[in-house]
Amino acid sequence: MKISKKDVVHVANLARLELDDAAVEKFSLQIGAILDYVDTLNRLDTTGVRSTSHAIFLTNAFRDDRIKQHLGQELALANAPEKDDSTFWVPRVIG
Amino acid sequence: MKLYELTISQAAALLSERRLTSRELTQAVLERIDAVEDRISAFITLNADLAMAQADSADKTISEGRGTALTGIPLAIKDIICTQGIRTTCASRILENFIPPYDATVVQKLKAAGAVLIGKLNMDEFAMGSTTENSAFKTTHNPWDLTRIPGGSSGGSAAAVAADMCLGSLGSDTGGSIRQPASHCGVVGMKPTYGRVSRFGLVAFASSLDQIGPLAKDTRDCALLMNAISGHDPQDSTSVPEPVPDFTGFLNGDLKGLVAGIPKEYHASSGLDPEVMQAVNRAVQTLKDLGVRCVDVSLPHTEYAVAAYYVIAPCEASSNLARYDGVKYGFRDKTAGTLIDMYRNTRSKGFGTEVQRRILLGTYSLSAGYYDAYYGKASQVRSLIMDDFKKVFQSCDLLLSPVAPTPAFAIGDHMDDPLTMYLSDVFTLSANLAGIPGMSVPCGFSSKGLPIGLQLVGPHFSEGILLKTAYHFEQATDFHQKKAIL
Numbered sequence: 234m235k236i237s238k239k240d241v242v243h244v245a246n247l248a249r250l251e252l253d254d255a256a257v258e259k260f261s262l263q264i265g266a267i268l269d270y271v272d273t274l275n276r277l278d279t280t281g282v283r284s285t286s287h288a289i290f291l292t293n294a295f296r297d298d299r300i301k302q303h304l305g306q307e308l309a310l311a312n313a314p315e316k317d318d319s320t321f322w323v324p325r326v327i328g
Numbered sequence: 329m330k331l332y333e334l335t336i337s338q339a340a341a342l343l344s345e346r347r348l349t350s351r352e353l354t355q356a357v358l359e360r361i362d363a364v365e366d367r368i369s370a371f372i373t374l375n376a377d378l379a380m381a382q383a384d385s386a387d388k389t390i391s392e393g394r395g396t397a398l399t400g401i402p403l404a405i406k407d408i409i410c411t412q413g414i415r416t417t418c419a420s421r422i423l424e425n426f427i428p429p430y431d432a433t434v435v436q437k438l439k440a441a442g443a444v445l446i447g448k449l450n451m452d453e454f455a456m457g458s459t460t461e462n463s464a465f466k467t468t469h470n471p472w473d474l475t476r477i478p479g480g481s482s483g484g485s486a487a488a489v490a491a492d493m494c495l496g497s498l499g500s501d502t503g504g505s506i507r508q509p510a511s512h513c514g515v516v517g518m519k520p521t522y523g524r525v526s527r528f529g530l531v532a533f534a535s536s537l538d539q540i541g542p543l544a545k546d547t548r549d550c551a552l553l554m555n556a557i558s559g560h561d562p563q564d565s566t567s568v569p570e571p572v573p574d575f576t577g578f579l580n581g582d583l584k585g586l587v588a589g590i591p592k593e594y595h596a597s598s599g600l601d602p603e604v605m606q607a608v609n610r611a612v613q614t615l616k617d618l619g620v621r622c623v624d625v626s627l628p629h630t631e632y633a634v635a636a637y638y639v640i641a642p643c644e645a646s647s648n649l650a651r652y653d654g655v656k657y658g659f660r661d662k663t664a665g666t667l668i669d670m671y672r673n674t675r676s677k678g679f680g681t682e683v684q685r686r687i688l689l690g691t692y693s694l695s696a697g698y699y700d701a702y703y704g705k706a707s708q709v710r711s712l713i714m715d716d717f718k719k720v721f722q723s724c725d726l727l728l729s730p731v732a733p734t735p736a737f738a739i740g741d742h743m744d745d746p747l748t749m750y751l752s753d754v755f756t757l758s759a760n761l762a763g764i765p766g767m768s769v770p771c772g773f774s775s776k777g778l779p780i781g782l783q784l785v786g787p788h789f790s791e792g793i794l795l796k797t798a799y800h801f802e803q804a805t806d807f808h809q810k811k812a813i814l
Contacts (some may be wrong), residue, residue, distance in 0.1 A: 236692065248691040249653075250684055251672040264689050266747050271635045273546060274705050277712070284707035285714060287536050287566070288763025289523045289788070294565035308429040312657030321655050326665050 235265035331356035332492045350400025352371040354383035357402040369466045370488040374447040382444040399442030404494040407448040410529035419463035422678030432529020449484030471812035476736040479509030486513035496544040502757025507768040511731035511781025517543045522763035523568035526561030534644035537760040549797040551575035578792040579799040589625035589724035601734040607772030607780040627716040637757040641708035646690030726786040735778035768806035769798040
């Protein structure tokens with residue numbers, strides 16, 4: 234098998250996902266099948282081939298460092314699940 | 329002819345001649361939605377009151393002689409594109425109650441053109457899927473056969489146009505998500521060149537592949553929508569400062585002298601349905617009769633496109649979707665006592681199965697020890713695929729192929745078999761990897777009466793040639809005029 238159940242649990246932890254045993258089993262099989270298929274790429278010799286991360290040849294898009302219209306505090310907080318007048322609230326981080 | 333059956337260009341003519349008001353047109357479209365939505369399920373959110381207010385405002389604009397081609401025209405938007413003050417869910421539980429504080433650039437542009445925005449359309453969650461079955465809220469049904477999928481991920485956008493529930497719509501295309509549902513629902517759909525249309529306000533799935541584009545009842549409407557949404561945007565650093573022509577200006581003349589390549593790898597594809605092949609072959613013959621010279625060409629790395637894509641897109645997705653942490657917006661699981669548990673519970677309950685599968689695949693492919701073997705390798709193969717296109721476009725103006733290997737299949741058919749589903753994207757993904765434009769135009773029907781689309785793909789910024797070719801094809805055929813009976 235291409236990706237073990239242990240690998241799936243490890244990757245789920247990196248991605249901050251909580252999986253039950255059935256999901257670990259299923260994802261391990263399905264992702265394993267996908268990775269087996271992805272291995273067809275190894276039939277190609279890509280020695281010296283450039284990497285493409287972006288299909289259009291653009292360099293950096295610069296702009297003047299000036300303050301523009303932006304979301305105010307109220308709008309920026311409007312969708313927060315827990316907040317007060319000025320802050321996002323999260324569960325306690327330091328015990 | 330019913331008012332809701334009008335194309336955008338027909339309605340615009342009636343509106344400007346004052347033989348029709350946007351109020352009447354919008355009312356007719358809303359009544360049509362009322363009559364068929366329980367069978368189609370195209371919409372996640374409907375804004376009937378707001379739409380009527382926009383229609384009245386459009387009528388005033390037109391009466392003052394200040395209308396554009398889209399003033400007063402009822403359109404609908406895929407629910408991945410931010411609309412200020414209107415819920416934008418991405419068909420995900422994690423964004424179920426998200427109300428964007430700003431409009432996407434394309435929405436600003438449609439509003440400035442006076443369009444009436446009637447609602448937000450269903451899709452696969454975060455645009456991950458080819459059937460619209462991955463929506464957290466509902467499954468959209470194909471208007472041509474209600475037991476079948478409309479395609480995806482912009483399935484709501486295609487079904488709504490095909491069922492006359494709007495005059496045109498916007499979708500997004502990361503691997504075929506505009507072209508494939510357009511093909512399955514018998515409408516015209518275009519994925520523009522990467523960077524042609526601003527992605528500002530488009531919820532990110534795979535940032536180097538995503539592009540917004542139109543779905544429409546015919547090619548002229550597609551060109552009108554392209555006119556409205558294209559152009560450089562300083563808010564999107566990947567937007568290209570390329571001049572935007574009047575795309576309707578390409579819908580004239582003839583096709584003599586045009587050279588179309590027929591990629592032999594696409595037509596040799598093992599899963600290709602014989603009826604799809606026949607329809608595409610007939611379309612090629614029609615174009616030959618119109619003066620297009622068709623030549624066989626080769627894109628030798630085609631067989632690697634699906635593998636490269638299903639590394640690159642999940643890698644980008646796993647990074648983009650890291651932002652959904654239950655802190656700043658969206659769903660939060662409030663049962664957890666610690667921050668880490670809050671993240672885990674929020675994401676596990678908020679994301680559906682396909683989204684979790686792609687996050688895991690992407691995270692794995694980017695993780696220590698695997699990055700070079702997967703993401704690195706796929707990025708190199710992406711260069712080879714781009715070079716294939718560069719080479720063929722030295723000898724031809726565009727490429728012709730099927731959009732999807734089969735007509736629309738039954739709802740539920742491939743739900744638990746992700747690899748088979750991914751393989752069905754074989755004809756569309758390459759255009760996203762290469763950043764080139766592609767479109768689907770109706771070119772026939774299967775023996776069961778299901779629509780089949782012809783794909784046209786061209787070099788960067790060749791949308792005009794694609795539209796011109798599709799337009800002349802439409803003039804010679806009547807597939808785009810056929811309507812699903814509901």
